[in-house]
Amino acid sequence: MALPLEIPPRARSAIGASKASPMYNLRSSIVSTGSTTSLASLFAGTGASLPRDIVDDIKSVIHHAFVPHIAVHVSDDVNDIIREKGLPDLYQLIRSYGEKVQGRITARDSQGSSVTFEDFAVRFVRLSDIAQRPDRNSRNGAGSTLRNGGQWDGASAESMNSEELPLVDELLDLHLSHAEELIETSLATEAESHTGQAFYLLYLRKLLSGFPVTSHETFSHPVACLIAISSRNPSPIDTLRQLYKSGAEMEIPGYVNKEYLRYYVLVHDEDKDDIQKSTALFEQMKRHFGLHCHLLRIRSSMCIVSDEDSVPLAKSQWLPASDELAELHSRQEDDIEGDSLSRFIHGSDESAIKTMIREMVAQSIIPFMERNIASWNDQILSRRKGIGGRVLSFSRRFLGSTATRSATNSATASNFDPVTNSYDPVTPEAQMRKLADWAFMLRDWKLAYDVYNTIRTDFNNDKAWLHVAGAQEMTIISLLLTGQAITPKIRTDTIDVYLDAACYSYVTRFRAFYAALRCLLVTVELLRLSGGSSAELAAKWAIKALDLNIRPTVGRALISQRVGDCYAVRQGAGSGGWGGRRRKAAMWHVLAADTWIQLGKYAQARHCIDVAMPRYMSTEFVYIRRFLDQLKLDSGHVNLLDLGSMKISDDTEKDSADTDDVDEEKVDIAEALIEEGEKPRFDGKRRSILIPQTANGDAPGMMTMEESFNDRPL
Amino acid sequence: MAGSTTSYYFVIIGTKDNPLYEAEFGTFKQGGDGVPKFREEQRHMNQFIAHSSLDCIEDLQWASKEMYLKTVDKFNNTWVSCFLTGGNIKFLLLHDARSDEPIRQFFTDVYDLYCKTLMNPFYEVNMAIRSQTFDQKIKAAAKKYL
Numbered sequence: 001m002a003l004p005l006e007i008p009p010r011a012r013s014a015i016g017a018s019k020a021s022p023m024y025n026l027r028s029s030i031v032s033t034g035s036t037t038s039l040a041s042l043f044a045g046t047g048a049s050l051p052r053d054i055v056d057d058i059k060s061v062i063h064h065a066f067v068p069h070i071a072v073h074v075s076d077d078v079n080d081i082i083r084e085k086g087l088p089d090l091y092q093l094i095r096s097y098g099e100k101v102q103g104r105i106t107a108r109d110s111q112g113s114s115v116t117f118e119d120f121a122v123r124f125v126r127l128s129d130i131a132q133r134p135d136r137n138s139r140n141g142a143g144s145t146l147r148n149g150g151q152w153d154g155a156s157a158e159s160m161n162s163e164e165l166p167l168v169d170e171l172l173d174l175h176l177s178h179a180e181e182l183i184e185t186s187l188a189t190e191a192e193s194h195t196g197q198a199f200y201l202l203y204l205r206k207l208l209s210g211f212p213v214t215s216h217e218t219f220s221h222p223v224a225c226l227i228a229i230s231s232r233n234p235s236p237i238d239t240l241r242q243l244y245k246s247g248a249e250m251e252i253p254g255y256v257n258k259e260y261l262r263y264y265v266l267v268h269d270e271d272k273d274d275i276q277k278s279t280a281l282f283e284q285m286k287r288h289f290g291l292h293c294h295l296l297r298i299r300s301s302m303c304i305v306s307d308e309d310s311v312p313l314a315k316s317q318w319l320p321a322s323d324e325l326a327e328l329h330s331r332q333e334d335d336i337e338g339d340s341l342s343r344f345i346h347g348s349d350e351s352a353i354k355t356m357i358r359e360m361v362a363q364s365i366i367p368f369m370e371r372n373i374a375s376w377n378d379q380i381l382s383r384r385k386g387i388g389g390r391v392l393s394f395s396r397r398f399l400g401s402t403a404t405r406s407a408t409n410s411a412t413a414s415n416f417d418p419v420t421n422s423y424d425p426v427t428p429e430a431q432m433r434k435l436a437d438w439a440f441m442l443r444d445w446k447l448a449y450d451v452y453n454t455i456r457t458d459f460n461n462d463k464a465w466l467h468v469a470g471a472q473e474m475t476i477i478s479l480l481l482t483g484q485a486i487t488p489k490i491r492t493d494t495i496d497v498y499l500d501a502a503c504y505s506y507v508t509r510f511r512a513f514y515a516a517l518r519c520l521l522v523t524v525e526l527l528r529l530s531g532g533s534s535a536e537l538a539a540k541w542a543i544k545a546l547d548l549n550i551r552p553t554v555g556r557a558l559i560s561q562r563v564g565d566c567y568a569v570r571q572g573a574g575s576g577g578w579g580g581r582r583r584k585a586a587m588w589h590v591l592a593a594d595t596w597i598q599l600g601k602y603a604q605a606r607h608c609i610d611v612a613m614p615r616y617m618s619t620e621f622v623y624i625r626r627f628l629d630q631l632k633l634d635s636g637h638v639n640l641l642d643l644g645s646m647k648i649s650d651d652t653e654k655d656s657a658d659t660d661d662v663d664e665e666k667v668d669i670a671e672a673l674i675e676e677g678e679k680p681r682f683d684g685k686r687r688s689i690l691i692p693q694t695a696n697g698d699a700p701g702m703m704t705m706e707e708s709f710n711d712r713p714l
Numbered sequence: 715m716a717g718s719t720t721s722y723y724f725v726i727i728g729t730k731d732n733p734l735y736e737a738e739f740g741t742f743k744q745g746g747d748g749v750p751k752f753r754e755e756q757r758h759m760n761q762f763i764a765h766s767s768l769d770c771i772e773d774l775q776w777a778s779k780e781m782y783l784k785t786v787d788k789f790n791n792t793w794v795s796c797f798l799t800g801g802n803i804k805f806l807l808l809h810d811a812r813s814d815e816p817i818r819q820f821f822t823d824v825y826d827l828y829c830k831t832l833m834n835p836f837y838e839v840n841m842a843i844r845s846q847t848f849d850q851k852i853k854a855a856a857k858k859y860l
Contacts, residue, residue: 580769587766591762621733624761
């Protein structure tokens with residue numbers, strides 16, 4: 001077999017450059033040509049900012065993570081109709097449509113100017129899930145967590161335990177294995193491009209999609225509740241009242257405010273029921289319950305692919321990892337037994353659902369939230385911030401400190417209840433937190449930042465550490481989202497201090513690894529987007545996130561890769577790239593590759609090696625070289641450049657006999673390159689090639705070594 | 715760093731990120747025997763850490779007048795101390811506890827030795843240092859200070 005030795009050195013370095021990410025691309029080609037240093041300084045600045053779409057991707061993940069939650073509470077007859085359609089319940093039918101509310105949504109911010117969102121989203125949850133979730137977690141968590149000198153108590157802390165994390169890891173593992181299969185069978189060459197950022201975004205999304213219901217934040221508390229009955233119900237108004245009552249009486253944790261908006265929906269069955277009767281009923285509903293009502297007209301018949309207006313049921317992007325895992329497992333069983341769930345719905349149904357959600361969000365939920373934000377802002381925040389409030393809180397603090405000294409923890413001093421580790425929802429503290437969270441959901445970062453800043457000190461006075469940590473976390477996130485320039489002073493005085501304190505509280509005081517990880521990763525992403533020295537800070541905190549997770553899991557590999565990405569964002573100045581972090585980025589990519597290999601995800605490992613390689617191409621560090629050669633062998637990675645210039649040392653070649661048997665013939669690109677001559681065209685689709693091995697274990701196309709590394713001095 | 719006693723990894727890095735001289739030694743303090751206690755997988759990590767800390771050195775070298783830049787970087791429990799010569803040759807020492815003064819003295823001795831090597835007419839900048847005498851003297855300096 002011919003070797004690509006004919007490729008002249010210049011062209012070879014061009015191959016090496018094109019395989020790498022664009023940042024390396026530029027630099028390595030310059031280094032190799034040597035004479036174009038002035039060009040380098042021209043281009044040095046361009047790599048500093050990230051491409052527009054990546055910024056949007058990450059921002060939208062973060063925007064969509066913190067959205068209003070809407071509980072769904074329906075009567076049995078509604079679910080009967082949905083079951084006839086072939087879906088388990090109404091929640092499953094509508095949940096994916098909440099992820100992209102049709103059209104634009106306009107909200108008013110605290111200054112009174114209106115803001116338009118193209119991509120507003122809401123998340124549906126079953127009301128019963130909110131009631132169950134803390135229970136389920138505390139039951140499982142109770143065994144593993146110890147009471148810690150009375151530092152923390154109650155179900156709220158336990159519910160944030162890290163049990164979601166292994167599930168996220170498991171899910172990602174499934175996704176990755178699937179992608180890996182596609183690559184191995186070379187069905188998907190473009191799947192290679194997914195190896196970079198896409199999986200990390202997926203990881204982040206899954207991590208952010210299942211917020212536990214806790215006392216220290218209200219994102220997962222319902223903003224509204226959708227109460228639905230169907231046209232089949234014999235006593236509709238009574239049933240609605242019943243649902244209202246059963247919803248209110250449901251055992252929701254005490255810190256969840258039950259004063260949420262009720263939205264009444266009448267589900268009309270187009271196929272079987274009379275629309276006139278339903279309209280009359282709907283009018284009656286409006287009289288009884290006011291304006292927050294909607295008539296949803298859907299068909300009860302099952303829809304199959306061949307139907308005229310069938311559309312696939314939208315796939316939910318924001319399913320919590322546990323749910324998605326369950327779904328994947330059940331689908332695997334279905335494949336054997338035959339499909340039991342319908343994957344298609346009528347087009348008319350889809351548009352009816354979209355219209356309902358749009359109407360509900362635009363006409364009921366947003367105004368409801370705006371109204372509440374305005375009134376809380378008025379009544380609580382201004383009072384707290386005004387002179388009277390200052391005096392009040394000061395005297396309370398004074399009284400509180402004496403009270404705790406004389407009597408043990410009397411309730412007069414603070415509203416904080418240390419037994420349940422929560423505030424009652426009617427206390428000013430809880431309402432302010434809610435105000436901040438809601439402002440955050442409506443993307444009024446400025447207001448949210450102000451309020452988080454204010455309540456942080458309140459929580460601090462009450463020694464409500466979990467709440468302090470929550471407020472610190474959100475202070476940083478909202479500060480970063482305001483787009484204010486991050487000065488070094490803010491970096492050291494605010495971000496570093498708060499992040500450190502929040503992580504300490506989460507991890508040491510409450511063992512809430514999930515909360516800590518979420519806090520770190522969201523901040524890391526936002527810092528990374530700011531670029532420059534913030535990116536280095538991002539890397540620093542991402543490394544801290546690694547400490548939370550010692551075992552080699554998918555999450556760990558993805559985060560190490562992210563550390564590398566964070567460093568890579570920081571570009572140096574001038575032709576030398578002074579102040580850049582290229583070497584660090586490369587090192588972290590190599591470490592990620594190592595973890596990927598331990599996990600058996602070779603395509604990921606190859607991708608990481610590809611990114612890191614240009615930095616180590618001509619390194620004279622013996623062990624680095626040897627380690628990289630080993631990684632390449634383990635992952636089945638042979639890069640084109642190596643064929644000409646690299647040598648494999650004796651001992652590693654021996655190992656190659658018992659590594660994976662590569663059956664794919666993928667050298668065609670190499671051959672194509674040779675035929676084309678000096679200027680190889682490289683479209684970036686295939687970044688590594690696999691070399692088939694001959695019977696004696698030698699890979700053809702490897703050069704034999706000319707000198708051993710061993711005789712270099714140590 | 716691995717092992718119960720302190721181990722050091724010392725490297726001189728040339729202007730093109732190329733190692734000129736590498737050595738590992740253990741501590742003689744606290745009854746140490748001076749034998750490095752690096753596990754096999756730490757070997758490449760040492761080199762990775764040293765190599766990646768060059769990024770930080772490039773930042774710091776403009777900010778300080780001193781040749782001894784003290785600790786410049788940290789990776790897990792490994793600290794990196796650096797001494798930068800006028801010719802942009804870096805002496806890096808990886809250690810697992812902060813102790814500025816002994817390391818400064820060590821670096822000063824190494825700088826001495828390096829200058830003497832430079833005076834050798836057969837030695838050029840960025841050439842690997844293979845001299846046995848140099849090696850012995852470095853080890854002696856390590857024994858004295860570290």
